[in-house]
Amino acid sequence: MLGANASKNSTLTLVFLAALKGVVGFYSGSSVLIADAVHTSLDIFASFAVWVGLKLSLKDSAEKFPYGYYKADNLVSLFVSIIILFSGVELVREALLNITNPVGMKLQGIALGTAVFSVITMYGLSKYKARVGRLIDSQALIADAIHSYTDVFSSLIVVITIVGSMLGIKWLDSVGVLVISLMIFKLGTGIARDSVLTLMDAWLDKDSITRIRQNVGSIQGVKTVGEIRLRKSGLVVFGEIEIEIEGDTNLKRVDMLSEEIEKIVKNEVKNLEHLVVNAKPGKMSVMKIAVPVLMQEGLHSKVSGHFGRAPYFIFIELEDGKIKSWDISENPASDLEKxxxxxxxxxxxxxxxxVLIVGEIGEGPFHMLRDSFVKMLQMPEVVEDVEKVVEKVSELSTLTAPTE
Structure with missing residues (x-):
């Protein structure tokens, strides 16, 4: 609503300015003021188009447009850029006419006052639209604000022309118009380029992708960050991100990660409407396995069916199914009462x-380990020693709930 109201207010202001400059230009005989009134009339059309685009982009999605009408805003932004370029052509034409056909002016004081009022009004209008455009992140409204800002310069040309006429110097406006026209062409082509790239789903802020990749990669449980795709559609942004997670992919875990990832992306990207997180389990090339044991006899140690009461744990590093290294440590909590x-x-x-291979585990430890992305495997009921358990690790079932 803010964007639509800004465009509507802008249109009404431009209608008043165009009428004022047209009337004063007609009675004063100022062709440049009349030309500026025509130029402002083009701005009315552009502001009206922005208002229509914003209204369309806020419509609810329909069967033919399941992603909504958001890109109407980008289409209008492209249209506004064309208006800017056309305005540049008009200013060049005005400059050439003023060089070849200089004319005198009547009511010079009123004409000058009108031109100065136009400069002040257009400057205020451009600032107002730019502020609202940045607030709602509307590409079309920001483009229209830039257009209004260029109109400040065209109004200044009118002031210079009238002052020059008062002093008998009638060629000053033509040189200024030609310089400003080049500025307008540059602005128009820049906005047109951004609009076309956005309509083609190009993402222009590469630095934000780098920051998102780094921040998401630092989340506990995320092993690698794959492709990140962001696209702007009108006022909003849609995104997809692929990640590999440590351990198994269960719904609750993916849900937790998705919420955290979305917060990170929202910190980098304004108006994020929807983010799809495609999560898949990462392959463990190296597994660091813990097994509770009753004694310190290396890989031939007898396993313990308990978790917290196990006197020792053996830690085995398994790479591509082969034992790379192992060591045994005393469980510092085995003698605790609480x-x-x-x-x-x-x-x-x-x-x-x-990876933890365990027979019995309580609710608290189970949830703490699962939230830390530790994969828990069910200890076989009949087993001789640690080495035999590790040989069957690929066949063991995953624990999905506490056993105690």
Missing amino acids: KRGMKTTEFLKNRGVN
């Missing part, structure tokens, strides 16, 4: 474990 399971969990997390 929070034994929680302390054991912290011990395993500090050792960088990503």
Whole structure:
């Protein structure tokens, strides 16, 4: 609504200015003031088009347009850029006419006052539209604000022309118009380029992609960040991001990660409407396995069916199915009376474990390890020693709930 109201207010202001300059230009005989009135009339059409585009972009989605009418805003932005370029051509034509056909003016004081009032009004109008455009991140409204800002210069040309006429110097306006026309062409082509690229779903802010990749990659549980795709559609942005996560992909885990990723992307991208997170499990090339054991006999140690009460844990580094290294450590929490399971969990997390093979595990430790993306495998009921368990690791079932 803010954007639509800004465009409507702009249109009404331009109608008043065009009428004022047209009437004063007609009675004063100022051709440049009349030409500026025609130029302002083109701005009325452009502002009206922006208002229509913003109204269309806010419509609810329909069957034929499931993603909404957001890109109407970008289409209008392209149209406004064409109007800007056309305005540049008009100014060049006015300059050439003033060189070959200089004319005198009547009511010079009133004409000068009208031109100065036009400069002040157009400057205020451009600032107003730019502020609202940045607030709602509307490309079309910002483009229209830039257009209004160029009109400040065209109005200044009128002031210079009238002052020059008063002093008997009638050629000053032509040189100024030619210089300003070049500025207008540059602005118009820049806006047209951005509009076309946006309509083709190009994302122009490459730095934001780099920052998103770095910040998402630092989230606990995210192993790698794949392709990131963002596209602007009118006032809003749609996005997709591919990630590999540590451990298994279950709905709750993906949900938690998606919420955190969306917060990060929203910090970098204004008006993010929707973000699709495609998550898949990352392959563990190196597994750091923890197994509770009863004694310190290396890979031949007898396994323990308990978690917190296990006197020792053996830590095995498995790469491509082969044991690379191992070591045994005493469980510092085995003799505790309270929070034994929680302390054991912290011990395993500090050792960088990503796989736990266990027989019995309580609710607290289970959820803490799962939230830390540690994969938990069910210990076989009949097993001889650690080495035999590790040989069957690919066949073990994943624990999806606490066992105690």
